[in-house]
Amino acid sequence: xxxxxxxxxxxxxxxxxxxxxxxxxxxxxxxxxxxxxxxxxxxxxxxxxxxxxxxxxxxxxxxxxxxxxxxxxxxxxxxxxxxxxxxxxxxxxxxxxxxxxxxxxxxxxxxxxxxxxxxx
Amino acid sequence: xxxxxxxxxxxxxxxxxxxxxxxxxxxxxxxxxxxxxxxxxxxxxxxxxxxxxxxxxxxxxxxxxxxxxxxxxxxxxxxxxxxxxxxxxxxxxxxxxxxxxxxxxxxxxxxxxxxxxxxxxxxxxxxxxxxxxxxxxxxxxxxxxxxxxxxxxxxxxxxxxxxxxxxxxxxxxxxxxxxxxxxxxxxxxxxxxxxxxxxxxxxxxxxxxxxxxxxxxxxxxxxxxxxxxxxxxxxxxxxxxxxxxxxxxxxxxxxxxxxxxxxxxxxxxxxxxxxxxxxxxxxxxxxxxxxxxxxxxxxxxxxxxxxxxxxxxxxxxxxxxxxxxxxxxxxxxxxxxxxxxxxxxxxxxxxxxxxxxxxxxxxxxxxxxxxxxxxxxxxxxxxxxxxxxxxxxxxxxxxxxxxxxxxxxxxxxxxxxxxxxxxxxxxxxxxxxxxxxxxxxxxxxxxxxxxxxxxxxxxxxxxxxxxxxxxxxxxxxxxxxxxxxxxxxxxxxxxxxxxxxxxxxxxxxxxxxxxxxxxxxxxxxxxxxxxxxxxxxxxxxxxxxxxxxxxxxxxxxxxxxxxxxxxxxxxxxxxxxxxxxxxxxxxxxxxxxxxxxxxxxxxxxxxxxxxxxxxxxxxxxxxxxxxxxxxxxxxxxxxxxxxxxxxxxxxxxxxxxxxxxxxxxxxxxxxxxxxxxxxxxxxxxxxxxxxxxxxxxxxxxxxxxxxxxxxxxxxxxxxxxxxxxxxxxxxxxxxxxxxxxxxxxxxxxxxxxxxxxxxxxxxxxxxxxxxxxxxxxxxxxxxxxxxxxxxxxxxxxxxxxxxxxxxxxxxxxxxxxxxxxxxxxxxxxxxxxxxxxxxxxxxxxxxxxxxxxx
Numbered sequence: 001x002x003x004x005x006x007x008x009x010x011x012x013x014x015x016x017x018x019x020x021x022x023x024x025x026x027x028x029x030x031x032x033x034x035x036x037x038x039x040x041x042x043x044x045x046x047x048x049x050x051x052x053x054x055x056x057x058x059x060x061x062x063x064x065x066x067x068x069x070x071x072x073x074x075x076x077x078x079x080x081x082x083x084x085x086x087x088x089x090x091x092x093x094x095x096x097x098x099x100x101x102x103x104x105x106x107x108x109x110x111x112x113x114x115x116x117x118x119x120x
Numbered sequence: 121x122x123x124x125x126x127x128x129x130x131x132x133x134x135x136x137x138x139x140x141x142x143x144x145x146x147x148x149x150x151x152x153x154x155x156x157x158x159x160x161x162x163x164x165x166x167x168x169x170x171x172x173x174x175x176x177x178x179x180x181x182x183x184x185x186x187x188x189x190x191x192x193x194x195x196x197x198x199x200x201x202x203x204x205x206x207x208x209x210x211x212x213x214x215x216x217x218x219x220x221x222x223x224x225x226x227x228x229x230x231x232x233x234x235x236x237x238x239x240x241x242x243x244x245x246x247x248x249x250x251x252x253x254x255x256x257x258x259x260x261x262x263x264x265x266x267x268x269x270x271x272x273x274x275x276x277x278x279x280x281x282x283x284x285x286x287x288x289x290x291x292x293x294x295x296x297x298x299x300x301x302x303x304x305x306x307x308x309x310x311x312x313x314x315x316x317x318x319x320x321x322x323x324x325x326x327x328x329x330x331x332x333x334x335x336x337x338x339x340x341x342x343x344x345x346x347x348x349x350x351x352x353x354x355x356x357x358x359x360x361x362x363x364x365x366x367x368x369x370x371x372x373x374x375x376x377x378x379x380x381x382x383x384x385x386x387x388x389x390x391x392x393x394x395x396x397x398x399x400x401x402x403x404x405x406x407x408x409x410x411x412x413x414x415x416x417x418x419x420x421x422x423x424x425x426x427x428x429x430x431x432x433x434x435x436x437x438x439x440x441x442x443x444x445x446x447x448x449x450x451x452x453x454x455x456x457x458x459x460x461x462x463x464x465x466x467x468x469x470x471x472x473x474x475x476x477x478x479x480x481x482x483x484x485x486x487x488x489x490x491x492x493x494x495x496x497x498x499x500x501x502x503x504x505x506x507x508x509x510x511x512x513x514x515x516x517x518x519x520x521x522x523x524x525x526x527x528x529x530x531x532x533x534x535x536x537x538x539x540x541x542x543x544x545x546x547x548x549x550x551x552x553x554x555x556x557x558x559x560x561x562x563x564x565x566x567x568x569x570x571x572x573x574x575x576x577x578x579x580x581x582x583x584x585x586x587x588x589x590x591x592x593x594x595x596x597x598x599x600x601x602x603x604x605x606x607x608x609x610x611x612x613x614x615x616x617x618x619x620x621x622x623x624x625x626x627x628x629x630x631x632x633x634x635x636x637x638x639x640x641x642x643x644x645x646x647x648x649x650x651x652x653x654x655x656x657x658x659x660x661x662x663x664x665x666x667x668x669x670x671x672x673x674x675x676x677x678x679x680x681x682x683x684x685x686x687x688x689x690x691x692x693x694x695x696x697x698x699x700x701x702x703x704x705x706x707x708x709x710x711x712x713x714x715x716x717x718x719x720x721x722x723x724x725x726x727x728x729x730x731x732x733x734x735x736x737x738x739x740x741x742x743x744x745x746x747x748x749x750x751x752x753x754x755x756x757x758x759x760x761x762x763x764x765x766x767x768x769x770x771x772x773x774x775x776x777x778x779x780x781x782x783x784x785x786x787x788x789x790x791x792x793x794x795x796x797x798x799x800x801x802x803x804x805x806x807x808x809x810x811x812x813x814x815x816x817x818x819x820x821x822x823x824x825x826x827x828x829x830x831x832x833x834x835x836x837x838x839x840x841x842x843x844x845x846x847x848x849x850x851x852x853x854x855x856x857x858x859x860x861x862x863x864x865x866x867x868x869x870x871x872x873x874x875x876x877x878x879x880x881x882x883x884x885x886x887x888x889x890x891x892x893x894x895x896x897x898x899x900x901x902x903x904x905x906x907x908x909x910x911x912x913x914x915x916x917x918x919x920x921x922x923x924x925x926x927x928x929x930x931x932x933x934x935x936x937x938x939x940x941x942x943x944x945x946x947x948x949x950x951x952x953x954x955x956x957x958x959x960x961x962x963x964x965x966x967x968x969x970x971x972x973x974x
Binding site: 031033036048049051054056059080 | 139142143145146147148149150151153154170171173174175176177178179181182
């Protein structure tokens, strides 16, 4: 267990696109393009991933063991067979949680020193 | 299934194989979805921009990542075959390095920009068709020549340059006033010559080079307006030339005295040169045609003269590159042959490697690696090989360009050969990528030929592959052809060079020291008798130095690079002898330079005084006059009607070096008319190098105001003359040696590989009773037949190309049958020998084991 904990620490900070993608995958399996749409919506159009960045990040996450390819496919008649579905691994889950905690700590430190307006 | 736009699919192909295989489908689908979601033209434009930008950042990242993996794998592969990898890298490093080195010369001479405005329209004119060299005649002619926008005249000579108390020798160019305008160069500070400053009687003004300004004036702008002395004549400095501008021929000072060239005293032969700028739109060919037509009208006899002095227009770049241009191109050709030979050899090596790895590759393929993935792996492996070879080759290239600078230095500073030049580095990089791709693609093409499943079932060293055999045979043929061509060329060059070394020069430079002193323009030694006193005193002082056995002076030292003017003389028998070149000599010169006195006597101190007008002639002169020693005592008449009595005959000297034919020569006593400079020759006991400084100091100490230069041993001078042919010969020999080594390695590799590959077949034949020697001959034939075909192709190729060697060495004769047969026999035996050694392992094949392996 402690070995995989050190691995998580080594992965931080997570690049922003990877953080967002892992965040989406915590809700269930997605294919690449669905991830892109979801992130675009969640960030209100601020993070618009091009295919190169999207699949580059997916490739990296697969290599790092943060996600894996899913064998469960929807009905082939309903879907393009070119699509691949991905799901988050336990390591991926720990990583995105650790990253969120890291960000929270940062924000708390900032709030202690800065007089920030309340967000709605 | 809908398909995304073609362009997008093409862009996706730029991804490395692994990544592409995993994501191409998904990315295509992604693009279709995005495309469907945007309807406006602006939105689609935005989509394209975003996606292309995304690919532009992502593709390099993915490529680097996969290349890193492939590279680590390549290293493991090569570690297992370190000997063949080292051989391949060494061969390629030498070949790529040498090509780069030679290219650095070609680049400097033919490609690099010159420090003039629009150098392409600058031409050198030889023999301008005017009757007398006056300012008006030349200006008239230049304004009438409708193909030239401007023309300038100049002459260059080495002069004594004195600035305050410093005195040195420098190249000085006397020009017409518009020289800098024609060249399109503006002085860095000060100004160029103004219109009337070249008219006779105008006070001389000078532009100094950037180098002289830094060296003698410490880059002080007060230099403008100060005075310098050239051969004793004062000139006012008006400007400093731009950095790196030193046309013509490393000029240090330009003076406006072209039309009044008696203002600065000069005693050496002096040639006029002309440079013109073509009018816009006029080609060199058109200008040449009109120039020659004009010359034919004005001086018709000019065209009948030897080629060197015929009217001619040459683009300035060609003129500056001179003979080195041809030589560097021929050398490029030779280097290219060697590079091809090295490539053929490395291709052999990689082929063997691919064949050995068939099993491994088939296994990887069966485990899911696609063909594209394996191809990428093979290409990465060969690129790793060639780029490391190119990196090592830079060392070789650096060494080559250094050698070339010694052997054939460039005319101008901007043309100095350098490897650290963008174009040269790109050339080297391109070569390594090209060869790497070539070696990567051929094996992967073969890779496509085997079926993974079939390969797996078969034993790793199974049957034979006929396409592979043909490819190997072709490579061997190409290699043998290249090697024979290079070998035949090197035999010719080597033979000519040895002949040069063995040529009797007529003088013996061993143990001699030379040093030159110049009195041109001296204010202290003006008359001929004052100068003679100086020279005689110096000669006496040298003779008194410890260890000096004999000493004397001469006007033109053999091997010195000077222009001789030739004329004819008439003997009292009525016979004309010519062309004759003349030279001034002092008492003791012949003895010190090791030139044998064949008959008569050497000059004494009275020779050359009134009533003692005598000369010494050489052996060639006597023979041309149809006489032997009876020529002594005869009178000869100079073109100026002076009469001289022949007092001695000396051995014939090859004045400009071993490749010069012996010509008739007359020596006059220096006492008769002292020349502007004398080179002293001293024969010393012991090592001559030890006496150089001593002798130079004695000459300098007598009068520090006289420039004393070129103090060196006579053998060092001979080495300088021989440096160029030596360099070219060494280069050709080196490449031929490299080629033959590579050929031996290639043949050895092919033969031993054939044995391994045919082990089973050989075992069967052995079991059936074939003798081992017979089997050995069978395998040897596989290698020797392509080699023999290659040798015949090589002979034909060298017959075609042999003539080009004369650009490297004038005395290199065309290839004879002896050269071809020697080269062919040498290569044939080398091939057969290598194959014989390689097939030794047939003796160790145990038929039972060989059969069981199946």
